[in-house]
């Protein structure tokens with residue numbers, strides 16, 4: 001498959017955009033020493049979704065090294081990464097790419113910028129809401145809420161119906177008894193506690 | 196064996212095995228029971244957070260598995276069947292081992308002290324403990340000639356902090372070939388199935404699955420045998436081949452070899468019907 005890499009302007013022309021604290025913040029939060037990356041690109045050649053990303057995995061690390069915060073946080077790559085760890089198996093420096101991606105997503109959400117892949121974020125949020133509600137995931141409801149938001153009921157309808165007919169999707173959720181404890185873990189409840 | 200003397204192991208099914216992959220759950224429980232092991236479900240377990248929790252709320256992502264760890268009774272290992280649940284439990288346990296403050300917080304939050312000894316195992320660990328062929332006695336040729344490709348998914352591509360843990364590659368090949376089946380070489384054994392992208396970016400997941408299933412067809416496989424319930428579902432849903440190749444859970448094939456499973460309704464639950472293949476091999480009636 002053809003892929004065109006996004007051009008990253010050399011950082012010396014872009015000093016006004018560079019955030020000198022970005023690198024250290026990513027290193028601190030992810031616990032990964034991003035500076036160790038050699039840019040050998042072994043990670044990208046292993047990554048099954050590199051072709052679907054706007055930046056290759058090592059390019060994301062490059063953006064971090066250059067302090068190009070907006071580019072990194074607005075990228076689609078950080079959302080498309082599923083955390084499969086194929087890249088870190090290939091990486092001669094044992095860089096935990098998935099941990100960096102986790103941190104970048106978190107920072108993207110905090111900074112309120114335009115999320116590169118809103119569909120993916122929406123899906124994750126629906127999963128979390130389901131866990132908040134039941135302590136477990138209720139797949140049917142997650143799908144329905146996602147579809148309701150996405151407004152594409154008829155796409156994949158055959159798949160959904162087939163899953164229903166094969167009882168792959170339970171109509172009723174399975175619930176944890178001690179839900180209170182679980183709900184305390186979530187952001188809203190954490191904020192509440194801080195007040 | 197006397198059911199009163201079964202060896203007890205704590206068991207965390209996780210959301211997939213409890214719902215969409217119930218056939219995986221049931222065939223594994225049945226197989227274990229026949230092999231003298233009683234999997235005792237963790238009381239009131241919760242979702243491990245899957246990919247979504249650590250993707251968007253790391254605090255929740257690490258606390259959800261911690262609660263499950265706190266529910267595990269001391270003195271017996273905790274088994275997870277889903278590779279992703281297994282990783283989440285294991286990573287959380289390791290973090291707690293290393294971090295004193297986190298252990299203190301764990302104690303006060305869950306009201307139970309952290310158990311550093313808790314052994315977290317995968318279904319494959321359990322199998323490794325059984326003598327490969329010895330357990331199957333006279334059933335050695337049950338799966339004779341069945342040509343399959345083993346599919347592990349990305350579970351074995353471990354994050355750097357778990358690099359020194361056991362690697363399960365080869366388990367399915369060893370077991371199934373000891374039962375007469377024939378593993379075929381192919382190059383997609385551990386290629387990621389796309390996990391949640393199957394819902395939120397079906398275009399990407401479908402492409403990935405198509406590569407995997409094409410690979411299976413090219414290798415000349417009659418079926419794909421999976422180690423992960425979520426991969427299983429993704430392969431079935433997103434496979435677009437005309438003559439679709441059935442996808443079986445590893446535990447289903449093990450049970451079939453033990454002579455269980457034909458009448459249990461597991462195979463009716465598959466989106467790609469494996470029954471014609473299994474019938475032609477006289478594995479089910």
Ligand code: SF4
Pocket residue numbers: 036037038039040041042043044058061090091092093094095097
């Ligand atoms: S494989 Fe590792 S060192 Fe090489 S480019 Fe990727 S992250 Fe950097």
Ligand code: SF4
Pocket residue numbers: 043046047048049050057080081082083084085086087088097098101
């Ligand atoms: S963890 Fe992310 S970047 Fe690494 S191989 Fe998997 S999808 Fe690609």
